[in-house]
Amino acid sequence: MVRRRVPLVTLMLVAAGLVAGGLWWWAVLRLLLVPGETGPVEGAVAAGGWGLSLLPVHVAASSGKRGATWGGVTRASRRRRWDAGSDPS
Template identity: 50%
Template sequence: MARPIVRWGAALGFGALWWWAVLRLALAPDAGVLEAGVAAGGWGLSLLPVHCVPKARAVGAVDPRRWARAWRAGRTGRVAAAATTASPRRRSDAGSMPW
């Protein structure tokens, strides 16, 4: 029960501090670097993504073991069959014009 209370208290405290800095910057002629730093820092935090989930739970995330298998296959020389499904490269004498 204490965790949500602490989180809400911290959020409200930091929110009040940010609003104090913004209002002081807007209204007080003697506002300085401290207020500007607090206001810019709070605005920068608002740009962080808040809808993040762990990679294991993300929809469409690639399993990290897949990358490890591909890396090991590349180091042992089995690259063509194990790590890639790319098209074969064109020969240099194949030409590039359609006629």
């Protein structure tokens, strides 16, 4: 069996993500279970986490050749040829 070491930075990022997720769940559950005792901090944490979940997937940075572009045009898109095609009239 091959053992691979995980870099410390990766472990720290995972730990930070788990802590942030835990804080978000704490704020959401507190807003749902005891809404009279919550303050603006819980509301801001819950709204901020919900707002981050609305970011589209294509906002994330790509790595490797999957995100390679040709002159600002991605491989998935094609330049439209306006002189080709049928005439609508």
